[in-house]
Amino acid sequence: MKTGIPPLIVGNWKMNPQSVSLSAKLGAEFKKRLSAISGVDVVVAPPSIYLESVHRARNSSKSYALGAQNAHFAQLGAHTGEVSLPMLKDFDVSYIIIGHSERRALGETDVLVNEKLLAVIKAGCTGIVCVGELKRDHGGHYLSHIEAQVRKALVKVSRTKLSQVVVAYEPLWAIGTGKNATPADIYEMKLFIEKVISDIYGRNYAQKVRVIYGGSVSGKNAQELFVDGMVDGFLVGGASLHPEEFIQIVKSVRER
Numbered sequence: 169m170k171t172g173i174p175p176l177i178v179g180n181w182k183m184n185p186q187s188v189s190l191s192a193k194l195g196a197e198f199k200k201r202l203s204a205i206s207g208v209d210v211v212v213a214p215p216s217i218y219l220e221s222v223h224r225a226r227n228s229s230k231s232y233a234l235g236a237q238n239a240h241f242a243q244l245g246a247h248t249g250e251v252s253l254p255m256l257k258d259f260d261v262s263y264i265i266i267g268h269s270e271r272r273a274l275g276e277t278d279v280l281v282n283e284k285l286l287a288v289i290k291a292g293c294t295g296i297v298c299v300g301e302l303k304r305d306h307g308g309h310y311l312s313h314i315e316a317q318v319r320k321a322l323v324k325v326s327r328t329k330l331s332q333v334v335v336a337y338e339p340l341w342a343i344g345t346g347k348n349a350t351p352a353d354i355y356e357m358k359l360f361i362e363k364v365i366s367d368i369y370g371r372n373y374a375q376k377v378r379v380i381y382g383g384s385v386s387g388k389n390a391q392e393l394f395v396d397g398m399v400d401g402f403l404v405g406g407a408s409l410h411p412e413e414f415i416q417i418v419k420s421v422r423e424r
């Protein structure tokens with residue numbers, strides 16, 4: 169864990185739940201349960217169309233921050249189907265997930281990820297940049313892949329803005345599969361990502377970037393992954409739709 173920076177737990181609801189009333193119910197449930205927990209930064213990222221209902225359900229409690237699963241880099245204009253940062257900020261969104269593998273699979277490139285990160289930083293929000301390999305190989309090529317993703321995402325990002333950057337290591341083979349990376353794998357990758365960032369900015373600045381893990385994180389494995397994986401938090405998909413389990417994950421990062 170980084171000195172003076174709390175761990176971060178992000179709930180990525182993806183394209184769930186199925187109705188606005190269910191999203192409001194979940195938003196209210198999290199508000200109730202999270203208000204008693206401190207020392208952890210919690211972000212809930214519903215589909216954009218549900219941001220208003222979750223924003224209302226959360227009310228002014230600020231027991232969690234709101235996140236978006238994507239944003240366009242432009243302020244406004246002819247971008248059919250997109251949502252801009254000023255629109256998201258109207259609903260108090262402060263974290264944006266960028267380059268999730270499910271979006272990269274639809275054609276989101278490293279260049280686009282970088283453009284989005286620069287726009288997110290400029291808007292005063294925090295970007296959660298997702299990186300991850302499709303599979304692991306014995307030759308260690310997956311490490312070069314991760315290094316390239318991190319370096320390309322950070323092009324033109326000033327070192328003074330690094331506290332607005334989070335890197336989420338999400339190996340594709342672990343997402344939604346029930347097969348999480350081992351704590352040793354996670355620890356190795358966390359150190360590796362920090363080294364890549366240190367090589368660009370120097371160690372002190374690199375310490376501002378939280379490196380979190382995502383991929384089949386559950387109430388059952390969170391504590392071990394946090395303690396032995398030494399990560400700064402988690403990006404949680406499936407389990408973030410179940411309040412009981414999500415809270416268990418949040419509680420698991422209070423101590424190491």
Ligand code: PGA
Pocket residue numbers: 180338342343344345346382383384385403404405406407
């Ligand atoms: P998962 O998803 O927790 O369901 O594996 C993680 C993610 O895709 O962010």
